[in-house]
Amino acid sequence: MKRTTAIVCLSSLLITAGCSDSKSGSDGKPDPNDEKQASAEVVQKFAAAWIAAWAPDGKPDAAAALTDSPTTFGKRLDDVDTALVASTVKVTPQGEPNCTDGSTCTQELAVEAVLRGIGTMKWTSTATAVKVADAWKIKASGDTIYPGLGDANYLKRVRAVPARASILDRNGTALTTNQPVVIVGVASGNVATAATYAAFTKNLDVDGKKLAARAKASPAGQFVDAITIRAAEWERLRPTMGKLPGVLTMGGTQSLAESSSFARSVLGTMGTATAETLKNAGPMASAQDQVGATGLQYAFQQQLAGTPGGTVTLRDGKTKMTIKVVYQQKGTVGKPVKTTLDRNLQRAAEAALATSKLPASLVAVQASTGQILAVGNGPTATNYNRAFQGRYAPGSTFKIVTSAALLGSGETANSTLPCTNTINVFGKSFKNYDGLAAYGAGTMQKAFINSCNTAFISQHGRLPADGMTKAAAMFGVGRDLDLSIPAYGGEVPAPKDVVAEAASMIGQGTVTASPLQVALIGAAVDRGTAMKPVLVPGKDAAGPAASPLPAATVAALRTFMRANVTGGTARVLAGNGAVAAKTGTAEVVQNGKVVTNGWMVGYRGDVAFAVIVEGGASGAKAAGPILKNFLTRFK
Structure with a gap:
């Protein structure tokens, strides 16, 4: 049968043979006798x-x-x-x-x-x-x-796809390798039973109803693929799934990480080509190929895949033997993609996130370079990279930026900031988190380590309308991160009024950032200069993202964040070396209800990090234990 999957624009040039001595008939048509x-x-x-x-x-x-x-x-x-x-x-x-x-x-x-x-x-x-x-x-x-x-003779085409190249960590260690997989599906038509489709839903997290509809709509005799899994996983399921009516399997290989969750949202996934992924894979890809579907596998599909080769032979119609090779094209092997990830730190991040019962993300970066060391999204495997793409209110982690803004306005670490139970700003009442009792007059450092909202908001009159926006820019917030894969650099819009300005000072209102960007805020304090994030050296822009922070501001922030671990809201991290950190709790509205996300940002040595826990009660209670677990796993 004629294949119909390719969609190609056809252009051709026909050269008409000219015959100077030819003549046409009287009606202008060619003379059949010429x-x-x-x-x-x-x-x-x-x-x-x-x-x-x-x-x-x-x-x-x-x-x-x-x-x-x-x-x-x-x-x-x-x-x-x-x-x-x-x-x-x-x-x-x-x-x-x-x-x-x-x-x-x-x-x-x-x-x-x-x-x-x-x-x-x-x-x-x-x-x-x-x-x-x-x-x-x-x-x-x-x-x-x-x-x-x-x-009787015929032409036979054979296509040879080279082994896919690996994605590497910063030390050249392979994070992905070609491993055996099994494509599990069903026979088209009505061969599979209700029990078969129920088993797909239960054991493979495949929508059995949709699979049944696809099978019944497909032409007779076809294999309807449902999911591709690791060969070891199929061996575990074979005793139950393999005996069900209509279940069919095909073997193959895919470029996979060491586990289904390991850096999944960054390294990406593979799959049989779709219209979108086939277009991304380039003209040498086939609709039957396994190609990158998400993450770096998608972004660097053509580099990793290389180019296929092939031969066409003329064969004897009776014996099926090759008469001669009439066409041969050599393939080229793919080239590895080297990342800045550290395999050991990535393993530590995966293990720490596995302890959470709520959706959580962890990002670690090298403060001196902005290079990304680990990215985890848990506690279960997910393709959605909330660590890079999530748009969250950063909550009290943003008091790092607020402190920098106030220090830049002339205040000092010892300036008095009154901590009251509530504060009213043009009719809008702001309060502290439930565990904090008002303590009255205190220094900026005390307000920082106790995370007193009202103390910081009391100073909103000292800042110009765009004061928080400019302060955020000093930490690289609000710029396009321009990474190899999608990432969000945060936003701190100029406030529309003083209420919005007050909300921005505690990381609420219209202020948003990704966990990656929050980790970069911590890195800016550690290094003294905000750095551009780098995931793939040579591909991603590197270097400073802003001018160096004022030396006095850096010194104060480092003192604040270290004191927060030794005697403030981040004391859960005490005993894990010279850690400096800031907690955060951000209120968000979901389905009409106010819930909180728990944050923690900080650094130790040259490693800066951020953790968010969706629905976490507070930064200390939700993000703190995850970060503590992470810090205990590396020196």
């Missing part, structure tokens, strides 16, 4: 019809009708197209016909066929035009399509 003119005309029409026949969804009928045996030639032409998997073809008549008598002429055809997923195959065949009664026809021979085909 063999050169008549032969050239039918060859030209045949070439155009051949091009149309091998176009996507093309039919061989028009080309076959120009031959002396339409029934046999049409199928022959279509079979060769299907065997080659040609996506486009150019057929160009060469020179003038060579006529041996008044009823037989030959003319060469230059053929270029683009073999989907391999390359362009070129050859020259010979079209023989014969006069049948008063009409000229193309002799229905396989040699017209390819020399040597004759009546």
